[in-house]
Amino acid sequence: MRRNLSKFMALLAGLLLGVALVATAAEPATKAKTATATAVFAGGCFWCMVHPFDELPGVMSVTSGYTGGQKVNPTYEQVSAGDTGHVEAVQIIFDPKQIGYEKLLEVFWRNVDPLDKGGQFCDRGSTYTSAVFYQNDEQKKLAEQSKAAIEKKLGKPVVTAIRPAATFYAAEDYHQDYYKKNPLRYKYYRYSCGRDQRLEELWGKKN
Numbered sequence: 001m002r003r004n005l006s007k008f009m010a011l012l013a014g015l016l017l018g019v020a021l022v023a024t025a026a027e028p029a030t031k032a033k034t035a036t037a038t039a040v041f042a043g044g045c046f047w048c049m050v051h052p053f054d055e056l057p058g059v060m061s062v063t064s065g066y067t068g069g070q071k072v073n074p075t076y077e078q079v080s081a082g083d084t085g086h087v088e089a090v091q092i093i094f095d096p097k098q099i100g101y102e103k104l105l106e107v108f109w110r111n112v113d114p115l116d117k118g119g120q121f122c123d124r125g126s127t128y129t130s131a132v133f134y135q136n137d138e139q140k141k142l143a144e145q146s147k148a149a150i151e152k153k154l155g156k157p158v159v160t161a162i163r164p165a166a167t168f169y170a171a172e173d174y175h176q177d178y179y180k181k182n183p184l185r186y187k188y189y190r191y192s193c194g195r196d197q198r199l200e201e202l203w204g205k206k207n
Contacts, residue, residue, distance in 0.1 A: 036060060037096045039104050040067060040133035040168055042089040043112040044120025047178040048190055049090045052111045054177075058098025063091045064171045064178070067133060068163060076172055082125055089133065091168045101139055105146045108132065110203050114150055117159040122193040131161040133168075140164075154202070 043049045046064035053062045066079050069086030079086045092104060112130045113120060119128040132147075134140040143162045151158040170176075179186040190196055 035096070036093050037101070038135055038165075039092040039094065039101060039139070040089055040135070040165060041092070041104075041108045042067070042087040042129065042131040042133070043108065044088065044123050044128045044130065044195075045189075045193070046088040046090055046171065046175065047186060048195060049111060050177065051179045052107050053090065053092050053104065056094075056099055056103070056107065058095045059092060060095060061093045063093075063168075064175045065089060065091055065169050066171065067091075067168045068131065068166045072167075073169060076175065079127055082127055085126075086169075087127055087129055087131060088171075089131070089168070091170075101142055102146070105132070105143060109146065109150050111199065112160065113198055113202060114147075114158040114160040115154065115156055115202075121195045121198055129161070130159075131163050133163050133165045135165045 041049065050062045050064060053059050065088075066074050066084070066086035067089045069079070069084040071078060071084040071086070074084045074086055078084050079088070094104065114130060117129065119125055120130060132139075132143040134143050140162065147158050147160065147162060174181075
């Protein structure tokens with residue numbers, strides 16, 4: 001009886017060890033599936049830069065915020081005053097297996113006026129200038145290549161900056177997903193700011 005029990009315990013221990021080894025081997029694959037990347041773009045009013053990326057397959061989140069300045073934890077009022085050096089921007093968390101950085105750049109360019117060095121549309125000042133904040137050398141290379149292609153396409157100097165990533169600060173809650181929370185005000189703002197009209201002039205009508 002004891003001999004049979006010993007055999008059973010040995011068999012059980014072997015099975016448990018096998019399960020543990022399989023789980024350990026599978027762990028890196030699981031992590032690989034959930035690996036994400038970050039993109040940060042400034043294109044004027046951050047309210048208007050969320051929607052173009054929000055519903056793209058592979059995009060996990062889009063956050064409105066501030067980047068590129070000196071002050072720690074800036075508020076909207078401080079950034080708007082133009083004394084912090086920040087620009088309004090969006091931070092995009094995406095799955096690079098589902099969507100490439102090149103596609104995000106394509107969407108970015110078609111939602112900004114890359115010829116405007118004084119702001120974007122009706123929003124004027126350094127806070128609203130356009131920029132790509134690259135996270136690594138690969139993003140820098142792709143951003144510079146895409147900028148050169150846009151410049152060739154438009155036949156005019158592109159003033160959008162290609163800048164290294166800086167600390168990104170999420171904006172206040174009432175700024176997040178503004179197009180969802182205030183759809184009528186959002187649409188009126190885009191129209192009254194001349195954003196859609198200028199984008200159509202630059203890039204043509206959306207398909």
